[in-house]
Amino acid sequence: MAKVSMTVNGKAASGEAEGRMLLSSFLREELGLTGTHVGCDTSQCGACVVHVDGKAVKACTMLAMEAEGSEVSTIEGQANADGSLNVIQQAFQDHHGLQCGFCTPGMVMSAAALLKDNPKPSEAEIRHYLEGNLCRCTGYHNIVKAIMAASGQDVSSIAAE
C-alpha cells in the first residue's frame, strides 16, 4: 500500500492504494465518488470515462498510481457552482439523452472532452467521437441531439425518433 494524491474536481484528494488499484476503484471506493460508473470493466463501454489532465480516459483501464499528481475531473464536478446542471447535462435532460442513466456519466464526460476540442462538431463527428461509449437504452439518437444542442447548434435536422 502507498499513498496516492491527486486533485479531483479542483480539490486535493488522497488515499491508500495498492499498485493494482484502478482509478475507477480509487474514485468510487476511496473517495466515495460513485458517479463514475463501471459498466464492463473491460475497456469497452466508456461508462467510466473521466478526465485526467484534461483528457478523456477510461478510469477502469488506468491505475490509480498512474494518476498520481494529476488533475482529475469526474461527473460530480460538472454541475455549475450553484448546483444547477451545466449546459451539457441540461441538454441531456431537455433532449431525453438518457433513459436508465447508467452510461450517462461517461457520455457527459466524453461530450465535454469533445466540445473542448471541437466546439461545433457535426453529427458525424459526434457519432465518431462516441465510438467508445455504449448505451443500451437510447439508441444514441437523443444523445447526439443533446450534444448538438449543448454546442448551440440547430437540432431540427436530426429527426425525432
Place this chain on the structure above:
Amino acid sequence: MYEFEFEKPSTIAEAVAALADEDAQALGGGQTLIPTLKQRLAMPSKLVSLAGIAEMKGVSIADGVLTMGGGATHAEVAADACAPLAALAANIGDPAVRNRGTLGGSLANNDPAADYPAAMLALKSTIVTNAREIAGDDFFQGLFETALEEGEIITSVRCEIPEAANYQKFAQPASRFALAGVFVAKYADGVRVAVTGASEEGVFRWSEAEAALSANFAPDALAGISVDAGSMIADLHGSKEYRAHLVAVLAKRAVAALA
C-alpha cells in the same frame, strides 16, 4: 489482478534498470496490459510505467524523416504525424484509448489485428530501443512476437516519409481492431504494401501487389492479384476467403485514394 509494485521512473536509464528485476514489466498506456492483468493472464511482480519519461515523448518531422517517441500516445500521433499515419492513429479504438495507448506499446504487443504494424512495414521504418536500432522489416515475428529482448524498451521510431501513402482499414465493429487493414506507401524507388488483421502469421508485406504497383500505380494494376486464402485468419467475424477478398478490395481502395 495479482498484486504488483508500481514504479514510474523519469529517464530511460532508470526504466531499464527497474526492468532488470525478474518479472518486472513495462507499462505503456495500459490499454492492452491492464485488461490482460485483469484476466490474470500475466503476473508481473512490478510494473514500470514509461509515461513519465520525457525523452520518449514527442512527434516531429525533419528532413523527410518522421520521428515519434515510443511513449507518444495515439492521440499525439494523430495530431502531429504526417497525414497518412495521423489518419491511421485517429482511427485506433476510441478517443479514451487514443489518449492513453502508445505507439511503443502497440508495436511491442504486435497484435495481429493492430494498425501500427502495417504502417511500420509499409513505411521504411526503424524501431529504436534502449539498446539498438531494428529495421521495421525485421521487427515483427509472428503473432504477438517481436525482435525485442526481455526488458528492452522501444524509445522511438523513425519513418522515411513517402511520396504518398494511404491506409484502409475494415474495422471489426465491436472491437474496432482491423478485420483487415492495408497500408500502401509509394517511394521514389518503389511501392510497399503491408497487410494487417488478415494473416495467421501476423502482419506481412504483400510482394506481388508491390511489384504490380511499382510497375503501374493504379487500382487496375491489382486486377487478378490476390493473397492466398489458405493462410488467412478464419474466425466468427469472417472466413479465410472473406479476409482474402477484403485485402484485395482495401488495397485497391488505398491506391484509388492516391491515384
